[in-house]
Amino acid sequence: MKNVKLLWRFMKGNRLTYLGAILSTGLATLFTILNPQILRVTIDSVIGDKPAELPLWVMRFIDGFSFTQKLVGAGLTLLIITVLRGFFLYLKGKWSAVAAENTARNIRNSIYDHLQHLPYGYHVRAETGDLIQRCTSDLETLRRFMAVQLVEIGRALFILGLALPAMIALDTTMTLIAMLIVPVIFVFSVVFFVKVKSAFKKADEAEGRMSTVLQENLTGVRVVRAFGRESFEIEKFDKKIRSIVI
Structure with missing residues (x-):
């Protein structure tokens, strides 16, 4: 509310x-x-x-x-x-x-x-x-x-x-026969909503972490190149992307 x-x-x-x-x-x-x-x-x-x-x-x-x-x-x-x-x-x-x-x-x-x-x-x-x-x-x-x-x-x-x-x-x-399925659909919808809500929250948090890594790499790209850490940063970013998939 x-x-x-x-x-x-x-x-x-x-x-x-x-x-x-x-x-x-x-x-x-x-x-x-x-x-x-x-x-x-x-x-x-x-x-x-x-x-x-x-x-x-x-x-x-x-x-x-x-x-x-x-x-x-x-x-x-x-x-x-x-x-x-x-x-x-x-x-x-x-x-x-x-x-x-x-x-x-x-x-x-x-x-x-x-x-x-x-x-x-x-x-x-x-x-x-x-x-x-x-x-x-x-x-x-x-x-x-x-x-x-x-x-x-x-x-x-x-x-x-x-x-x-x-x-x-x-x-x-x-x-009345047609309406018998309505309670079943309602229960299924509630269960689906609860599960999707939890999954969406996890995906949302994972996307936030991915955005953080992306922002850090974009702003610090010269530092990454100076120390030759491109492969490490690519692997780290790839892990963050994969974490979005629940």
Whole structure:
């Protein structure tokens, strides 16, 4: 919760943009679910003779049209829904990317300001490669999470919330059977997350050590060449790279 509050603070000025991205995700999901429903009604009730399960005002509206007009209307409706879905997917991608990039910029500025005010003793003790790692790779991971993964979590929740009522309306028994696998997926996801979290932490720390070795070699390249230690430094760097692979 503390990390969420901290991230929320850095999102200042971009919260509405990100909220718009999540809302666009919900609308795009809604139009995605509507598409097969329109096809179902068209095939079952317009081409076929099955009574349409539609609101009364919709039935009164389409009853006055001929068979051809109904087919054309269904096609136009599908086209409009597809265009709207694409439009909201575009908004989702744009707004989530803008909000994530601006938030990452705020974090970069905050880190830079914080580093400038740290005492000299800290910079003497701190590993430069680790600081580089924090300011580049770690921050890029957070930016990607906000731009893609967090929005996809919202999309999954929208799909569950919008598709479930439609599934129940079609067949309650089949819906319950289909939902039996959800607890299994949830447990598997939790176990996977715990294992990946541990592995990611080890890889992140190893990458920090590798960045430190790289920084030391780049800044001290003349010393390395003067003492003929190229092979030793190459071997040391190779070991650090291999340590990233968990």
